[in-house]
Amino acid sequence: MIGVLGGMGPLATADFFAKVIAATDAQDDAGHVPLLIHSDPRIAGRPAALLHGGASPLPALLAARDRLVTAGAQGLVMACNTAHYWHAQLREDCALPFPSIVDVACAQAAQRFGNGARIGLVATRATLATRLFEPALHAYSLSLLAPTDAALDDWILPAIALVKAGHTAQAGPLLERAIQTMLDAGAEGVILACTEAPMALVDAPLALQARCLDSSTALAQATVALWRQLQSATLA
Amino acid sequence: MIGVLGGMGPLATADFFAKVIAATDAQDDAGHVPLLIHSDPRIAGRPAALLHGGASPLPALLAARDRLVTAGAQGLVMACNTAHYWHAQLREDCALPFPSIVDVACAQAAQRFGNGARIGLVATRATLATRLFEPALHAYSLSLLAPTDAALDDWILPAIALVKAGHTAQAGPLLERAIQTMLDAGAEGVILACTEAPMALVDAPLALQARCLDSSTALAQATVALWRQLQSATLA
Numbered sequence: 158m159i160g161v162l163g164g165m166g167p168l169a170t171a172d173f174f175a176k177v178i179a180a181t182d183a184q185d186d187a188g189h190v191p192l193l194i195h196s197d198p199r200i201a202g203r204p205a206a207l208l209h210g211g212a213s214p215l216p217a218l219l220a221a222r223d224r225l226v227t228a229g230a231q232g233l234v235m236a237c238n239t240a241h242y243w244h245a246q247l248r249e250d251c252a253l254p255f256p257s258i259v260d261v262a263c264a265q266a267a268q269r270f271g272n273g274a275r276i277g278l279v280a281t282r283a284t285l286a287t288r289l290f291e292p293a294l295h296a297y298s299l300s301l302l303a304p305t306d307a308a309l310d311d312w313i314l315p316a317i318a319l320v321k322a323g324h325t326a327q328a329g330p331l332l333e334r335a336i337q338t339m340l341d342a343g344a345e346g347v348i349l350a351c352t353e354a355p356m357a358l359v360d361a362p363l364a365l366q367a368r369c370l371d372s373s374t375a376l377a378q379a380t381v382a383l384w385r386q387l388q389s390a391t392l393a
Numbered sequence: 394m395i396g397v398l399g400g401m402g403p404l405a406t407a408d409f410f411a412k413v414i415a416a417t418d419a420q421d422d423a424g425h426v427p428l429l430i431h432s433d434p435r436i437a438g439r440p441a442a443l444l445h446g447g448a449s450p451l452p453a454l455l456a457a458r459d460r461l462v463t464a465g466a467q468g469l470v471m472a473c474n475t476a477h478y479w480h481a482q483l484r485e486d487c488a489l490p491f492p493s494i495v496d497v498a499c500a501q502a503a504q505r506f507g508n509g510a511r512i513g514l515v516a517t518r519a520t521l522a523t524r525l526f527e528p529a530l531h532a533y534s535l536s537l538l539a540p541t542d543a544a545l546d547d548w549i550l551p552a553i554a555l556v557k558a559g560h561t562a563q564a565g566p567l568l569e570r571a572i573q574t575m576l577d578a579g580a581e582g583v584i585l586a587c588t589e590a591p592m593a594l595v596d597a598p599l600a601l602q603a604r605c606l607d608s609s610t611a612l613a614q615a616t617v618a619l620w621r622q623l624q625s626a627t628l629a
Binding site: 229 | 394400401402404406407414419421422423426432435460463464559
């Protein structure tokens with residue numbers, strides 16, 4: 158089975174779970190991907206740790222990883238962009254395949270929006286401040302159009318907090334303004350680089366949705382592909 | 394954390410996960426219930442085992458339970474009604490609290506529809522044939538109005554199969570007819586005693602929804618209550 162490091166937040170993990178199911182071509186239960194989902198909302202806040210010297214989530218993430226490995230996970234994924242700051246450390250001493258949400262989102266963005274495209278990001282301030290996406294964007298010849306500080310403070314961060322409090326509908330208009338502003342500034346596409354974001358946009362205009370690449374859906378598709386690959390390896 | 398035996402089917406488990414989150418009064422991540430969700434769609438089919446002498450799912454369910462216990466679960470729940478046929482065996486040699494979806498659904502039905510009420514069931518043929526709900530219904534002075542064989546064959550079982558194949562919208566009208574027929578025959582309320590059923594009814598008329606008690610939501614509420622109880626016990 159595939160182990161999922163989640164709970165950051167829980168609603169985003171539930172949304173990721175539903176996206177893995179939707180990405181699976183199956184007519185009955187048995188065709189679906191076996192998952193072991195570790196949804197621990199007590200993991201220390203990622204932005205607080207990265208921006209304000211708060212407690213590090215790394216010990217809890219390592220413990221969750223080890224719990225999933227012990228329980229028999231054959232591969233790992235993590236349904237939170239900001240937490241990928243610790244992705245390299247989580248891969249240390251762990252031989253399991255563990256695709257990165259950052260890599261799969263950038264790979265899909267290059268395919269969808271073309272080589273050399275300017276890409277906006279809907280992300281936490283911590284994801285932006287740690288330049289988490291820049292190596293992968295550059296690897297795919299994409300350039301970054303980051304949201305302004307004002308867009309973060311007025312629209313993106315309040316929208317993420319609203320989703321975490323369960324108010325997804327109220328978060329929608331805020332994110333739409335943030336995305337439209339990046340498109341107006343020249344972005345060819347926008348990566349929803351926070352797993353809370355896509356839930357706020359289910360009722361957004363389709364033309365706007367078409368310009369957005371959902372990192373959570375990209376990781377869900379990579380999860381299904383990884384499971385199929387593990388199955389073929391077992392049969393081979 | 395609370396361990397969840399799931400994957401029967403996966404979409405029903407994802408729906409249960411979302412219902413635990415919705416049943417939680419939390420303003421941020423940290424207020425939510427930590428869950429470890431074992432979603433294994435390879436567990437042998439429950440109806441096939443109970444009705445047609447197919448392979449028993451019990452060994453896989455026991456293995457999943459043990460995996461969750463080893464990983465640190467402090468309580469267990471199982472997001473599948475039919476699989477509760479094995480609930481007593483899963484509780485053997487396991488000291489963890491493990492509320493039954495059958496008990497919590499019948500307790501809520503008694504509260505909502507009143508003592509002595511006649512209760513219809515939307516359930517698999519296996520759940521009905523094994524009389525899984527009868528002891529709990531009787532314990533709450535409720536009487537059973539089972540669907541007819543024709544209602545099972547024409548509406549309920551095809552609807553469950555449609556949900557398992559991801560076609561929830563097509564399943565809706567079939568279940569609505571099954572429920573209306575039980576209400577017309579004198580049921581005061583209907584327990585959705587299959588975790589696939591509620592997903593088919595999200596667009597059903599509100600008057601009909603009001604006559605239905607969702608076993609998955611009842612178990613989600615019991616899960617939150619169990620977690621709060623475990624937390625108080627730790628603090629006490």
